[in-house]
Amino acid sequence: xxxxxxxxxxxxxxxxxxxxxxxxxxxxxxxxxxxxxxxxxxxxxxxxxxxxxxxxxxxxxxxxxxxxxxxxxxxxxxxxxxxxxxxxxxxxxxxxxxxxxxxxxxxxxxxxxxxxxxxxxxxxxxxxxxxxxxxxxxxxxxxxxxxxxxxxxxxxxxxxxxxxxxxxxxxxxx
Numbered sequence: 001x002x003x004x005x006x007x008x009x010x011x012x013x014x015x016x017x018x019x020x021x022x023x024x025x026x027x028x029x030x031x032x033x034x035x036x037x038x039x040x041x042x043x044x045x046x047x048x049x050x051x052x053x054x055x056x057x058x059x060x061x062x063x064x065x066x067x068x069x070x071x072x073x074x075x076x077x078x079x080x081x082x083x084x085x086x087x088x089x090x091x092x093x094x095x096x097x098x099x100x101x102x103x104x105x106x107x108x109x110x111x112x113x114x115x116x117x118x119x120x121x122x123x124x125x126x127x128x129x130x131x132x133x134x135x136x137x138x139x140x141x142x143x144x145x146x147x148x149x150x151x152x153x154x155x156x157x158x159x160x161x162x163x164x165x166x167x168x169x170x171x172x173x174x
Contacts, residue, residue, distance in 0.1 A: 027065035069106035
């Protein structure tokens with residue numbers, strides 16, 4: 001019998017996903033940019049979900065750690081940034097006035113409120129005077145489950161933006 005001391009006890013308490021930081025490679029550094037996104041998905045999952053800080057385009061990730069706002073949560077089949085995504089959906093929690101363009105619907109967030117794991121992502125979105133929206137998602141093999149907790153006194157909605165096939169330029173038409 002082989003015993004590894006305190007580490008084996010720690011490993012028994014935590015599953016393997018607790019050792020993964022999906023935010024690694026999402027920030028520009030002196031070495032360049034990793035080009036990764038903090039996907040919430042199962043192994044070999046049909047879709048991957050991630051917070052969207054930028055519009056989905058070829059050679060652009062939908063999430064960049066350096067960005068200060070989130071404009072929605074995107075479900076994608078795109079396995080790599082150099083490939084176009086021929087159909088994705090963005091789910092947008094919103095309070096207050098209706099805002100439909102990606103630029104107008106952005107909400108600030110702080111990395112201190114982010115919790116990113118391969119099987120879970122959560123963040124608090126600052127909706128200004130309307131309060132805070134808590135956004136959470138977890139993965140299943142074929143989709144994701146999203147939960148939004150809205151301020152009790154705010155006029156709340158969830159917008160679904162489906163993009164049709166893009167025309168090779170990586171920009172979905174909305």
